[in-house]
Amino acid sequence: MEALKGEECICPKFEKTFLIIGKKWSGLIIEVLLLGDRRFKELSEQIKGVSDRVLVERLKELEDEGIVLRTERMDGPVKVLYSLTEKGKDLNDVMKEVQRWSDKWMKA
Secondary structure (H helix, E strand, O other): OOOOOOOOOOOHHHHHHHHHHOOOOHHHHHHHHOOOOEOHHHHHHHOOOOOHHHHHHHHHHHHHOOOEEEEEEOOOOOEEEEEEOHHHHOOHHHHHHHHHHHHHHOOO
């Protein structure tokens, strides 16, 4: 990636990435889903403070970006599972680096 030069703008792809994963709650959703598939209630319980409305919004946005997959299981009562796509799983190293940085620089 090329560094900024003078008055040039940031790379549009880089900017779009931060607009997606930098949105409040999106990073936490990705972090939880990196641990495995979750039902909505499980996500809601593991991400303290997010409202159901906002969680639905973020999941839909991440689904639209191809990061999250929503799967309905019909083997009995309808069961909706959320998981990461390959694109979403590819954020694993990024999330580890963010965790490493936060462990070093952020106060609890």
